[in-house]
Amino acid sequence: MVFGVAFEDENDFVHTQAAELSITEVPGTKVIYKGVGSDGFFQACKDAVDTDIELPEIKLKPAPESHRRNIDEAIAVALEKNKKK
Numbered sequence: 001m002v003f004g005v006a007f008e009d010e011n012d013f014v015h016t017q018a019a020e021l022s023i024t025e026v027p028g029t030k031v032i033y034k035g036v037g038s039d040g041f042f043q044a045c046k047d048a049v050d051t052d053i054e055l056p057e058i059k060l061k062p063a064p065e066s067h068r069r070n071i072d073e074a075i076a077v078a079l080e081k082n083k084k085k
Contacts, residue, residue, distance in 0.1 A: 003044040008037040 004023030009015035016036060024033050034044035069077065 003048050004031050004033045005040040005044050006036045 006016060006019035006023055008019075020033070020036065023031055032044075032047070034040050034047065
């Protein structure tokens with residue numbers, strides 16, 4: 001589910017309309033459109049906090065394994081990998 005707020009281009013209505021359409025016409029996503037500009041942003045934030053709608057759980061991929069090396073160790077590993085190519 002997406003709470004959408006379009007950026008407003010006060011000098012070009014077509015830009016504002018394009019921003020609105022990029023939110024409301026997202027295929028396969030339940031979009032709750034909340035308006036344009038700072039008033040729309042405030043309303044979207046308020047509704048996201050106050051709503052009884054259950055938001056989906058955010059699932060993160062596990063972080064890749066990392067290695068702590070000093071610069072000399074990192075250079076040695078890079079050189080070894082280049083030798084294998």
